[in-house]
Amino acid sequence: MLMHYNKTFVAVLTLLGIVASLGWFATVQAGGGGARCGVTLVPMVIQPDGERYPPHITPGRGVIDVEISSDGDSFDVARVDPRTVRLGPDLAPPIRVAMNYFNGEESPIMQLSFLARGAGVQCRDHSVFLRGEFVPRHGRFSCPFMAIGRIRTVECHDQPGDQRD
Numbered sequence: 476m477l478m479h480y481n482k483t484f485v486a487v488l489t490l491l492g493i494v495a496s497l498g499w500f501a502t503v504q505a506g507g508g509g510a511r512c513g514v515t516l517v518p519m520v521i522q523p524d525g526e527r528y529p530p531h532i533t534p535g536r537g538v539i540d541v542e543i544s545s546d547g548d549s550f551d552v553a554r555v556d557p558r559t560v561r562l563g564p565d566l567a568p569p570i571r572v573a574m575n576y577f578n579g580e581e582s583p584i585m586q587l588s589f590l591a592r593g594a595g596v597q598c599r600d601h602s603v604f605l606r607g608e609f610v611p612r613h614g615r616f617s618c619p620f621m622a623i624g625r626i627r628t629v630e631c632h633d634q635p636g637d638q639r640d
Contacts, residue, residue, distance in 0.1 A: 481577070485594075491599050495596035512614075512619060514621055515549060515550045515609070515618065515620040515621075516621060516622065516623075517543055517544075517550050517552075517620050517621070518622065519541060519605055520542045520543075520547060520624070521539060521541055521603065521625075521626060522540045523626040529624075529625040529626050531626075531629045532591060532596050532600075533591065533628070533630045534597055534598055534631065535592045535596075536591055536592065537591045537601060538588050538589065538591065539562065539588070539591050539596075539603070540571070540586065540588050540594030541586070541587045541588075541589065541624070542586050542587075543555070543560065543585050543622060544582065544583075547582075549611060550609065551609070551611075552574075552582060552583060552584065552585045552589050553582065553583055554609045554610045554611070555585060555608070555609045556585070556608050556610075557569060557585070557607075559608040559617070560605065560606070561605070561606055561607065562589040562605050563593075563595045563603050563604070564594075564595040564596075564597075565594055566595075567589045567590060567593035567594040568593075569587040569588060570589060570590055571587065571588040572586070573585070573586045574586075587616045596626065596628065597628070599628060599631070600626060601625060601627070602623050602624060602626060603624055603626050604621055604622065604623045604624075605622045605623075605624070606619065606621045606622075607620055607621075608620070
């Protein structure tokens with residue numbers, strides 16, 4: 476019975492941790508006037524190892540490559556401040572940022588690379604989030620954005636939360 480409560484308690488704490496970290500989005504001030512921006516959810520692709528879906532991530536090792544793109548409505552990736560972008564629960568900053576146009580696209584794709592050890596991805600994690608700020612097309616102040624991507628953690632055989640392949 477105690478084991479059931481422990482698992483429930485851990486699940487609630489995990490959820491609260493996610494909610495606490497996302498609380499940043501709800502409280503971002505959009506300038507001196509106190510106006511607030513809503514959180515913009517943006518498309519994200521995680522590409523650490525090619526064609527696998529969900530992509531395989533080895534916690535604490537390697538690089539996690541991420542692409543974000545404009546949503547065609549309110550979010551323009553060209554207006555993202557790369558200094559504000561962070562990945563995972565440990566809020567890893569990017570080690571590489573590039574803007575590229577592919578196949579005659581009107582809007583660029585932002586490619587970011589993060590050190591896995593800095594992102595805080597743990598064994599048995601099933602998703603990772605990205606956050607940052609951008610200036611809307613018709614705005615003057617920064618607004619928050621976030622993206623969530625599915626992952627699969629691998630090579631966790633000798634770590635807590637073992638997930639064997």
